[in-house]
Amino acid sequence: MxxxxxxxxxxxxxxxxxxxxxxxxxxxxxxxxxxxxxxxxxxxxxxxxxxxxxxxxxxNHFNSRVNMKKWLKETPKEKAKEFCVKIIEERKERRSLAYSPTQVEMRCTMMPPIHYYQELFGDFYSLCSELDLKPRFNKFPSEEIKEEIEEGYEIVIDTREQKPLNINYQTRREGLKFADYWLDKEDNKCYVERKETKDFIGTFTGGCDRFCRELERADEQDAYVVVVVENSLDNMMKFNYLKYVTKKVQVTPEYVMRNVRDIIQKHENVQFLFAKGRTEATRLTRKLFFSGTNYKDVDLQLAYELKLL
Known part of the structure; x- marks a missing residue:
């Protein structure tokens, strides 16, 4: 050294x-x-x-996302493209990225969102491939993700789930080896882990190792875990200002979200989806089970922000 x-x-x-x-x-x-x-x-x-x-x-190259957005708007297209490539390359080297960054990763760092890259370059994931990053998803979400309810099944709710979502579908209680919700249907590999605000902060502060072990158990069964958070991404990036977050929480949003980003890069079988409240979390949980393989094919946070989910 x-x-x-x-x-x-x-x-x-x-x-x-x-x-x-x-x-x-x-x-x-x-x-x-x-x-x-x-x-x-x-x-x-x-x-x-x-x-x-x-x-x-x-x-960081800006003191706020507002400044970054204004600079990009005023900057010639070619210069903006050079900058956007540069910051991905910098992050790849600094954090040893293996996969294309997700919308969550880019939103909680001073980087333009994926849809801006898509407009600028035409194909965000092709750009990432050119930068030697493995594309994490098969496609950019461009159409509304439809929910096609199938009757005759049950959504399993883990027995340890203390405040289960009131899902408008048949449910039953049963112990799950990982996550909180799973549609008991042959070949279904989608699992949902529900997180309230304080639980999210606690898990991704001192419980990261335990959560990663759960993801490893899920991977052994070829399962994919979607972490549905009962709060918006904007709120979670500034949770230290939320009145209902206890003052005993000593960690910063930057620390928690950095751990989340590290987990996303370390584990290919997980996504994070920040819903705008418990009602939205309930709606999204059911929709994930009845919308094919979109839970792993597209960036869910991106689709949600584009109002396609």
Whole structure:
């Protein structure tokens, strides 16, 4: 590992932790140090990039999605295309991406959404293939996903599910090895894991290892898990401002969503779908079971935001 050099006096360090501790000698905050010696500016306003942490500082080109959207709108098409390719390549290298980023990944980082890439390049997944990223889905959602109810089956609700959804379909209680809901139909490989806001935060803070083991058990049965969250993606990216989230929650949305992104890249058999409330979560859960293989063929969050799901 290359040595790190303090820009103030040239002192050498083996780790960032040692360097950051050394900065106390000069009574300079980490934010001041990096903004002074490694200035990075918002491409639209020219203002210094806000310093939340080192990774955030060096991975962002704007201080807000509003600034990014305005800059892209004012920028010539070819320059915008160069930028959009660059940020995927940067993220691929920084986070060792293997698959094309999902809408959830792109929405909770300072990246344009997938539908913008689709408009700009014509085919987002072909672009990802050219960048040596494995396309995660077969197609870009362009038509409404239809629900075709089939009678004569039952939706199994796990016995550990404490607040089951009131699904308008026949149900029964039974222990599941993973997830909370499953349509008991031959060859059905779709499972739904329901998450309330606080449960979502808890699982993807201290329960990541346990959740990953569940995904591994699902993979052994060739099963696919859709995590349906009873809150919008916008709310979950700022849950620390929600009144009904207890003050005891010490983690940041950035930390939780980073864990979610890591899980998405590590496991090919999972998607996250952020619904706008419990009623929507109920509707979507049933629809996932009766809309063919769309649960794994398309980016569900993208389809939902395009009002196709």
């Amino acid at each position: 290359a040595e790190l050099t303090c820009k103030i006096d040239g002192a050498k360090f083996e780790t960032e932790k040692e360097l950051h501790r050394y900065l106390r000698k000069f009574k300079i905050r980490m934010a001041e140090y990096y903004q002074k010696y490694y200035p990075r500016r918002d491409l639209l306003t020219g203002e210094l990039i806000k310093f939340k942490n080192k990774n955030y500082y060096f991975s």
